[in-house]
Amino acid sequence: MENHNSHSPSHDSHGSMKSYVIGFVLSIILTIIPIAIVMNDMLSKQLTIIVILIMAGLQFVVQLFFFMHLKDEAKPRYNTMALVFGLIILLTVVAGSIWIMSYNVVG
Amino acid sequence: MFQNLIDFLLNDFFITGDPLILGAQVSIGLSMVAVVFALTYFKKWRWLWTEWLTTVDHKRIGIMYIIASILMLFRGGVDALLMRVQLAVPQVEFLHADHYNAIFTTHGVIMILFMAMPLMFGLFNIVVPLQIGARDVAYPFLNSLSFWMFFFGAMLFNVSFVIGGSPDAGWLAYPPLSELSGSPGLGQDFYIWGIQISGIGSLATGINFVVTILKMRAPGMKLMKMPMFVWSVLSSCITIMFAFPILTVTLFLLFIDRYFGAHFFTLDGGGNPMMYINLIWMWGHPEVYIVILPAFGIFSEIVSAFSKKKLFGYKSMVFALMSISFFSFFTWAHHFFTMGSGANVNAFFAVTTMLIAIPTGVKVFNWLFTMFRGKLTFPTPMLWTIAFIPCFVVGGMTGVMLSVAPADFQFHNSYFLIAHFHQVLIGGVVFGYFAGLYYWWPKMFGFKLHEGLGKWAFWLWNIGFYVCFMPQYALGLMGMTRRFNEYNFDMGWQPLNVVSTVGAFIMGLAFLFQVWQIAHSIKFYKKEPTGDSWDGRTLEWSIPSPAPLYNFARVPVVDSEDAWWEEKQRLANGGKPKPLAPLEPIHMPKNSAIPFLISVSFFVMGFGFVWDWKWMIIPGAIGVAICMLARSFSYDTDYYIPVDEIERTEAALGGTK
Numbered sequence: 104m105e106n107h108n109s110h111s112p113s114h115d116s117h118g119s120m121k122s123y124v125i126g127f128v129l130s131i132i133l134t135i136i137p138i139a140i141v142m143n144d145m146l147s148k149q150l151t152i153i154v155i156l157i158m159a160g161l162q163f164v165v166q167l168f169f170f171m172h173l174k175d176e177a178k179p180r181y182n183t184m185a186l187v188f189g190l191i192i193l194l195t196v197v198a199g200s201i202w203i204m205s206y207n208v209v210g
Numbered sequence: 211m212f213q214n215l216i217d218f219l220l221n222d223f224f225i226t227g228d229p230l231i232l233g234a235q236v237s238i239g240l241s242m243v244a245v246v247f248a249l250t251y252f253k254k255w256r257w258l259w260t261e262w263l264t265t266v267d268h269k270r271i272g273i274m275y276i277i278a279s280i281l282m283l284f285r286g287g288v289d290a291l292l293m294r295v296q297l298a299v300p301q302v303e304f305l306h307a308d309h310y311n312a313i314f315t316t317h318g319v320i321m322i323l324f325m326a327m328p329l330m331f332g333l334f335n336i337v338v339p340l341q342i343g344a345r346d347v348a349y350p351f352l353n354s355l356s357f358w359m360f361f362f363g364a365m366l367f368n369v370s371f372v373i374g375g376s377p378d379a380g381w382l383a384y385p386p387l388s389e390l391s392g393s394p395g396l397g398q399d400f401y402i403w404g405i406q407i408s409g410i411g412s413l414a415t416g417i418n419f420v421v422t423i424l425k426m427r428a429p430g431m432k433l434m435k436m437p438m439f440v441w442s443v444l445s446s447c448i449t450i451m452f453a454f455p456i457l458t459v460t461l462f463l464l465f466i467d468r469y470f471g472a473h474f475f476t477l478d479g480g481g482n483p484m485m486y487i488n489l490i491w492m493w494g495h496p497e498v499y500i501v502i503l504p505a506f507g508i509f510s511e512i513v514s515a516f517s518k519k520k521l522f523g524y525k526s527m528v529f530a531l532m533s534i535s536f537f538s539f540f541t542w543a544h545h546f547f548t549m550g551s552g553a554n555v556n557a558f559f560a561v562t563t564m565l566i567a568i569p570t571g572v573k574v575f576n577w578l579f580t581m582f583r584g585k586l587t588f589p590t591p592m593l594w595t596i597a598f599i600p601c602f603v604v605g606g607m608t609g610v611m612l613s614v615a616p617a618d619f620q621f622h623n624s625y626f627l628i629a630h631f632h633q634v635l636i637g638g639v640v641f642g643y644f645a646g647l648y649y650w651w652p653k654m655f656g657f658k659l660h661e662g663l664g665k666w667a668f669w670l671w672n673i674g675f676y677v678c679f680m681p682q683y684a685l686g687l688m689g690m691t692r693r694f695n696e697y698n699f700d701m702g703w704q705p706l707n708v709v710s711t712v713g714a715f716i717m718g719l720a721f722l723f724q725v726w727q728i729a730h731s732i733k734f735y736k737k738e739p740t741g742d743s744w745d746g747r748t749l750e751w752s753i754p755s756p757a758p759l760y761n762f763a764r765v766p767v768v769d770s771e772d773a774w775w776e777e778k779q780r781l782a783n784g785g786k787p788k789p790l791a792p793l794e795p796i797h798m799p800k801n802s803a804i805p806f807l808i809s810v811s812f813f814v815m816g817f818g819f820v821w822d823w824k825w826m827i828i829p830g831a832i833g834v835a836i837c838m839l840a841r842s843f844s845y846d847t848d849y850y851i852p853v854d855e856i857e858r859t860e861a862a863l864g865g866t867k
């Protein structure tokens with residue numbers, strides 16, 4: 104991993120045209136589904152929210168694999184580690200806030 | 211028209227009517243004139259621009275960080291002394307309530323965000339690349355951007371006290387007080403924009419150093435062979451990467467509340483101010499560990515260098531640092547035990563808080579065992595380290611007392627709390643960075659600071675510290691709460707407050723001694739004969755002081771922890787010098803004006819937002835966009851230093867290495 108000659112750590116492979124196109128199409132599909140559901144009032148309010156959340160989660164995964172090249176990272180997998188840690192913190196922020204704030208509901 | 215402008219300037223723009231502030235305005239004006247005059251008279255404008263404002267050299271950026279942070283220490287210190295004077299004579303209205311509120315707010319923000327953080331970044335910049343055998347950080351351009359974003363963010367915050375009005379809702383700006391309804395003035399907007407702009411810089415520095423440490427180490431330097439300071443920087447920067455976004459989002463929500471009339475943190479409209487308190491401490495608690503972890507690293511370096519021994523328990527130290535940066539994310543609710551979140555929440559966070567004291571304790575034992583049977587010497591860096599240990603132990607113990615949730619209902623927001631965090635922040639962070647500053651000063655400038663004056667400063671700081679803060683523990687237990695400027699004589703608090711104020715002035719005197727020490731050492735400049743001022747152990751001591759532009763003429767090859775020490779031992783035991791590899795051209799980044807310009811644009815935009823002047827916001831935003839575009843299309847960003855130039859530089863430095 105030593106990289107003392109060049110100043111910005113060099114980028115590894117950048118993925119192929121094919122993977123970019125697949126990623127692009129997938130992310131568009133994942134965007135259109137919730138829009139269609141909301142615009143046409145297709146589901147109940149609760150179900151709509153759930154679908155939007157699921158689509159957002161999938162969108163996140165698509166971005167990571169097709170544009171951020173998470174899976175073809177060389178070892179040691181620092182990006183993956185950072186991502187896992189980030190998810191833990193995210194979970195803590197959301198779940199912790201809900202837990203703490205559930206005692207402070209106003210009105 | 212003209213009359214309107216004058217009215218506006220005198221009534222709204224400049225703060226008028228307070229003699230203290232008038233004095234400050236006059237002295238700021240005069241010193242600005244003096245600086246411009248001096249630069250023009252000595253024809254230094256071009257030098258300032260090419261050598262400093264546009265530099266991407268980590269060593270120079272580090273020096274600029276340190277200068278800025280010492281100026282901020284001065285301003286924060288003056289704030290502190292003003293508050294102490296008021297508290298010693300509460301019957302006299304030296305600072306009226308509004309002014310007092312503004313001062314404790316700016317004191318807190320400045321000391322943590324604009325003094326501790328930049329001083330820490332300064333040391334990162336100066337030391338990390340040299341310790342890992344690199345020629346610069348991973349992203350030198352970004353590094354310069356970080357500095358200027360910090361600098362202009364800090365300026366935007368500081369300007370509020372002469373223009374527009376200081377924020378006065380506390381250093382963490384709890385709503386509803388910090389909402390438009392509670393703080394209709396501009397101070398709170400200066401607060402938001404100043405911190406947001408400098409926060410971008412902090413986040414970028416965090417990322418930059420994580421990448422630098424992971425990717426730019428000299429060949430052979432495995433992770434487990436890195437100097438301990440580098441580990442501490444890594445743990446601190448990882449914490450920055452995950453904590454600062456929380457701050458940015460929280461303040462952004464507050465901005466939306468204030469600027470667009472949303473209701474995230476207002477009770478009417480379905481929001482909840484408690485949510486802000488919850489969110490801000492998710493950053494706030496990790497932040498206190500962000501600033502203390504590098505101090506732990508500095509102490510580790512110094513203890514081992516002045517005991518002439520390897521650091522005791524290297525692995526446990528690494529483990530302690532990394533686990534602190536992880537666990538620091540799970541204790542935040544100890545800052546609002548009294549909010550009423552119920553026994554389960556409080557019990558959980560009390561336990562996590564107590565747990566985090568364990569790795570801290572481990573480190574204390576490691577330092578003690580490193581000194582045990584070592585060949586100890588006590589120059590100033592070591593003195594600060596020795597003074598830190600007992601001080602921090604007491605500060606940590608009072609922290610554990612605070613973490614007992616039921617007891618905290620008594621301690622919370624009393625002077626007991628104030629004494630706790632000043633003990634860990636002064637006795638830990640400030641002492642630690644001072645130790646680092648004294649230790650690496652010769653590496654930065656090529657001469658040592660005068661020891662005698664340094665010892666005076668050291669003793670005055672320590673005596674002043676205890677005289678100032680020990681009485682505050684007692685005052686807290688006697689019921690004195692934080693953040694008010696007056697109390698009744700029959701409370702019986704005055705004697706201890708007077709003692710405390712005396713202590714504060716002793717620390718002020720200690721600061722003057724340090725200024726004198728620096729001035730004296732420059733006047734009687736004595737060049738260090740070698741680059742290895744302290745018979746050091748790590749790579750930064752293997753090159754001349756100050757280090758040449760490219761740091762290492764040849765990239766060092768490392769095969770042990772304390773690489774430079776081992777090499778010296780090998781040579782002393784009759785080992786042969788390693789054959790020198792031929793010099794090669796060195797790849798270096800070019801200077802760039804963009805970081806400076808983009809930060810100026812951010813400043814203009816932020817200032818515009820504070821006053822809600824579209825005519826100023828838009829040009830600022832356009833400036834930012836143009837700078838970004840210009841950067842995207844500049845390809846000519848690096849160059850090579852040819853071999854003959856390296857040879858000339860090395861010969862001039864007297865290095866045969």
Ligand code: HEM
Pocket residue numbers: 498499501502544545546563564566567570605606607608609610611612613614618621622623627630631634635638639
């Ligand atoms: C042994 C480790 C520590 C423990 C158990 C601990 C515990 C606590 C607790 C429980 C509080 C909240 C008390 C209250 O508001 O009533 C607190 C406040 C605070 N601590 Fe610590 N602490 C520790 C170390 C540190 C360190 C290392 C720093 C900074 C370098 C620090 C800085 C602060 C600050 C700034 C506050 C108060 C902020 C405010 O309310 O404005 N603490 N600590």
Ligand SMILES: [Cu+2]
Pocket residue numbers: 494495498541542544545
């Ligand atoms: Cu805390």
